[in-house]
Amino acid sequence: MISYNEETKIFKLDTQTTSYLMGIADGKYLGHIYYGRKLTAQDLSYLLRTQEKPFVPSKLLREKLSFLDSFPMEFPFGGTGDFRESCIEIRDSNGQSGMELLYAGHRIYEGKEKLRGLPGVWGEGCQTLEIRLEDACAGVRVLLSYSVFADSDAVIRSVKAENIGTHTIYLERILSACLEMDDEDFEMLSLSGAWARERHIQRQPLLTGSFVTESVRGESSHQDHPFLAALSKGCTQTCGEVYAMHFVYSGNFLAKAQRTQFDTLRMVLGIHPERFCWKLEAGAVFQAPEAVLVYSDAGLGKMSRSLHSLYRNHLIRGNEKEKVPPVLINNWEATYFDFHTEKLIAIAKESAALGIEMLVLDDGWFGHRENDDSSLGDWTVNEQKLPGGLKYLADEVNKLGMKFGIWLEPEMVSPDSKLYEKHPDWAFHLKGRTPSRARDQLVLDLSRQEVVDYLYDSISKVLHSANIEYVKWDMNRALSDIGSTAFPPDQQGELSHRYMLAVYEMQERLITEFPDLLLENCSSGGGRFDPGMLYYSPQIWCSDDTDAIERLSIQEGTQLLYPMSTIGAHVSDCPNHAVGRNTPFQTRGITALSGTFGYELDITKISEENGSYNLSKSKA
Ligand code: DGJ
Numbered sequence: 329m330i331s332y333n334e335e336t337k338i339f340k341l342d343t344q345t346t347s348y349l350m351g352i353a354d355g356k357y358l359g360h361i362y363y364g365r366k367l368t369a370q371d372l373s374y375l376l377r378t379q380e381k382p383f384v385p386s387k388l389l390r391e392k393l394s395f396l397d398s399f400p401m402e403f404p405f406g407g408t409g410d411f412r413e414s415c416i417e418i419r420d421s422n423g424q425s426g427m428e429l430l431y432a433g434h435r436i437y438e439g440k441e442k443l444r445g446l447p448g449v450w451g452e453g454c455q456t457l458e459i460r461l462e463d464a465c466a467g468v469r470v471l472l473s474y475s476v477f478a479d480s481d482a483v484i485r486s487v488k489a490e491n492i493g494t495h496t497i498y499l500e501r502i503l504s505a506c507l508e509m510d511d512e513d514f515e516m517l518s519l520s521g522a523w524a525r526e527r528h529i530q531r532q533p534l535l536t537g538s539f540v541t542e543s544v545r546g547e548s549s550h551q552d553h554p555f556l557a558a559l560s561k562g563c564t565q566t567c568g569e570v571y572a573m574h575f576v577y578s579g580n581f582l583a584k585a586q587r588t589q590f591d592t593l594r595m596v597l598g599i600h601p602e603r604f605c606w607k608l609e610a611g612a613v614f615q616a617p618e619a620v621l622v623y624s625d626a627g628l629g630k631m632s633r634s635l636h637s638l639y640r641n642h643l644i645r646g647n648e649k650e651k652v653p654p655v656l657i658n659n660w661e662a663t664y665f666d667f668h669t670e671k672l673i674a675i676a677k678e679s680a681a682l683g684i685e686m687l688v689l690d691d692g693w694f695g696h697r698e699n700d701d702s703s704l705g706d707w708t709v710n711e712q713k714l715p716g717g718l719k720y721l722a723d724e725v726n727k728l729g730m731k732f733g734i735w736l737e738p739e740m741v742s743p744d745s746k747l748y749e750k751h752p753d754w755a756f757h758l759k760g761r762t763p764s765r766a767r768d769q770l771v772l773d774l775s776r777q778e779v780v781d782y783l784y785d786s787i788s789k790v791l792h793s794a795n796i797e798y799v800k801w802d803m804n805r806a807l808s809d810i811g812s813t814a815f816p817p818d819q820q821g822e823l824s825h826r827y828m829l830a831v832y833e834m835q836e837r838l839i840t841e842f843p844d845l846l847l848e849n850c851s852s853g854g855g856r857f858d859p860g861m862l863y864y865s866p867q868i869w870c871s872d873d874t875d876a877i878e879r880l881s882i883q884e885g886t887q888l889l890y891p892m893s894t895i896g897a898h899v900s901d902c903p904n905h906a907v908g909r910n911t912p913f914q915t916r917g918i919t920a921l922s923g924t925f926g927y928e929l930d931i932t933k934i935s936e937e938n939g940s941y942n943l944s945k946s947k948a
Pocket residue numbers: 660690691735802804850851852853854869871872
């Protein structure tokens with residue numbers, strides 16, 4: 329599947345129907361040659377165009393800058409003559425930032441190494457190519473990793489940077505992947521939206537200049553998606569070419585396409601460089617997250633199928649992924665914070681009689697939380713609402729033959745909470761400033777291990793307290809005021825990424841300790857629906873907008889990249905709580921059936937005649 333031709337100096341990666349080629353030019357520059365339909369062995373080094381003119385630096389030193397600014401660099405670096413988007417930037421001990429990364433070796437091996445602390449594609453039948461690039465002057469080594477699976481059409485890339493010098497350096501940018509192409513007439517496809525309007529498909533021509541889709545919100549976000557595709561003009565579901573990049577990461581990202589002065593295209597994807605700066609002491613290594621590349625010569629449908637099968641077979645983990653998920657009923661839109669044990673049992677009884685398989689108790693079961701302005705961080709049961717605690721409720725629900733699950737929002741703290749009273753410095757804040765609240769909550773400083781341990785222990789205690797078989801892990805605000813008292817000034821730029829690593833660590837611990845737990849990630853609806861989260865949870869709540877018509881656009885965009893089995897979708901009430909629209913019960917059912925399927929309404933109030941009711945009528 330992966331080969332290297334010593335004579336032509338060409339690396340060739342073959343997937344089921346595609347080939348990806350790179351070559352070494354002028355003895356040292358790693359260039360991108362080709363990505364597309366599968367090729368038989370042939371010498372394609374001419375595609376690097378280094379022979380056309382005496383253009384390589386060894387033959388024409390006086391024009392080295394022009395070479396660097398036009399060569400299709402596989403992992404571009406800036407500051408020495410390439411003025412296009414770069415993948416790496418460092419600040420060295422002189423405070424300077426130019427680089428020149430040159431080929432220094434490679435290895436091809438069976439399997440794929442796990443990315444430390446990060447989600448990633450896994451599994452059997454895989455080969456990996458690791459290419460070593462070095463900048464002796466800056467004291468930096470970069471390891472580019474490319475994996476291909478026998479049963480997949482995707483190329484999986486990641487990057488590691490190592491300080492091989494003797495001084496501390498600062499990594500100011502490290503993107504995970506770059507694609508260089510020739511065709512000038514691409515359209516860009518991205519997914520964008522807002523809260524309750526996530527992942528709408530957006531297409532536009534790429535003129536000379538750049539197209540950017542990005543998040544600096546500390547989460548992959550409702551607004552943009554860590555994905556970008558270049559489509560041949562007029563590409564449809566079944567025809568045309570697609571070059572897609574998808575990021576296996578849940579935090580800040582940058583996806584950018586540049587159409588250059590020569591009508592070539594450079595597309596990059598990685599951690600957003602804004603407010604990112606990682607201190608690399610001598611000998612230290614930084615591992616950047618993984619990017620998935622897919623090429624399709626048969627339209628968007630083939631791209632979707634390639635991604636779906638990769639994610640089903642090689643990304644999602646856990647015992648639950650092979651099972652049909654239980655049909656659940658969630659009490660959020662049924663009761664909001666206004667519930668008690670009896671009300672929940674009444675919902676469960678009615679649900680059990682209809683064949684619903686699990687009751688999920690959403691927000692409001694802990695601390696003194698009667699609305700959304702308190703108690704996050706105090707993960708102890710509110711016995712006034714739930715006498716006998718979660719145990720009593722779970723047992724009663726189990727007696728009805730149903731499973732029981734709960735909602736958690738571990739990453740946050742309410743200023744009105746015992747936790748905040750005791751540890752105000754555990755919330756992210758900038759020195760001398762009062763942090764901005766959102767939904768009356770602050771973000772916990774997960775760069776501190778003691779915070780992570782406290783949270784994990786609290787969660788674990790709750791899960792051991794009753795027969796809890798499902799957790800909805802929510803996250804209801806973007807990250808701001810990202811400052812920590814636990815790190816020195818020159819490491820404050822590490823916090824957003826450290827935050828993500830801590831979320832991953834907690835979820836890893838959770839599914840390791842509770843291997844049969846069904847985890848559903850969520851972020852104010854679909855604000856963190858991304859491949860990173862999918863590694864930990866086989867399903868993700870798709871949107872707080874449960875209106876069947878708006879959901880068609882949201883789910884269409886989501887299904888473009890993700891299998892239907894991963895898309896949290898429920899039948900809710902009418903008029904819809906997000907948009908006020910009335911839709912037939914059947915329409916809501918069909919829309920929810922193209923996802924995980926469940927209910928999110930007060931089932932004790934549904935009229936028998938039409939399976940639908942009007943809230944105002946029922947109140948009267
Ligand atoms: C946002 C989620 O998307 C909703 O489903 C619900 O769980 C609320 N948070 C609870 O606060």
